[in-house]
Amino acid sequence: MLIKTFTITPFQQNTRVVACERTRSAICIDPGERSQELTDFILTNGLELQAITLTHGHLDHVGGTSDLAKAFPAAEIILHKDDEDLYYGLPQQPLLMGIAPHQLAALGFDYDDPPQLTRNWEHGEIYEVGELRFSVRHCPGHTRGHVVLAEETEKRIFVGDCLFEGSVGRTDLPGGSHEQLIQSINEQIMSLGDDFIVYSGHGRETTIGRERTMNPFLTGQYQMLRGRFI
Numbered sequence: 709m710l711i712k713t714f715t716i717t718p719f720q721q722n723t724r725v726v727a728c729e730r731t732r733s734a735i736c737i738d739p740g741e742r743s744q745e746l747t748d749f750i751l752t753n754g755l756e757l758q759a760i761t762l763t764h765g766h767l768d769h770v771g772g773t774s775d776l777a778k779a780f781p782a783a784e785i786i787l788h789k790d791d792e793d794l795y796y797g798l799p800q801q802p803l804l805m806g807i808a809p810h811q812l813a814a815l816g817f818d819y820d821d822p823p824q825l826t827r828n829w830e831h832g833e834i835y836e837v838g839e840l841r842f843s844v845r846h847c848p849g850h851t852r853g854h855v856v857l858a859e860e861t862e863k864r865i866f867v868g869d870c871l872f873e874g875s876v877g878r879t880d881l882p883g884g885s886h887e888q889l890i891q892s893i894n895e896q897i898m899s900l901g902d903d904f905i906v907y908s909g910h911g912r913e914t915t916i917g918r919e920r921t922m923n924p925f926l927t928g929q930y931q932m933l934r935g936r937f938i
């Protein structure tokens with residue numbers, strides 16, 4: 709399993725190319741913005757990009773979809789249906805975040821309408837990339853349609869903005885719910901083994917075991933500090 713991370717966008721988002729080393733089939737998880745380095749990596753390594761796989765619809769995860777799809781027109785584009793409003797509303801997302809219209813171009817947030825999705829993720833589906841098999845798990849809470857992708861043989865999980873090293877995703881944006889996020893994390897991520905390596909949408913890699921013991925949002929420490937342990 710080949711995993712290459714590109715940390716891009718003003719949000720330091722982790723865009724990843726994940727490939728089956730034997731068949732060279734590849735996916736790009738969350739292209740955050742247009743990136744020549746990303747396109748060149750796929751081409752120079754002889755990878756066949758079969759899909760742009762989106763964990764959720766926020767701009768820092770889908771902003772590069774249009775350019776990548778132009779470079780690799782055969783690639784499917786897949787997102788959960790509950791985040792379609794975010795995805796197709798991409799040009800308006802920066803404005804909803806309070807960024808002024810005259811700042812959009814300078815920050816790289818002047819998006820065109822994104823390309824049509826090929827299809828939607830289904831919770832529980834197995835998505836094959838060469839010999840890799842990803843189980844698709846719906847994890848609402850950060851957004852309504854967030855999914856995570858788990859490769860259970862290789863023990864790797866790509867969690868987008870659900871879970872970070874020592875933290876969890878923000879839930880103050882539209883569609884967010886902290887209670888729902890914690891439930892999703894416990895049911896769809898922490899239920900896997902401690903030796904799974906966790907690849908987050910921002911920040912460093914971690915493991916499920918490390919987060920189980922150290923992450924204050926999962927150990928109960930956070931609720932205690934908020935005075936609502938029960």
Ligand SMILES: [Zn+2]
Pocket residue numbers: 764766769850869
């Ligand atoms: Zn997000």
Ligand SMILES: [Zn+2]
Pocket residue numbers: 719721766768769869909910
């Ligand atoms: Zn993000």
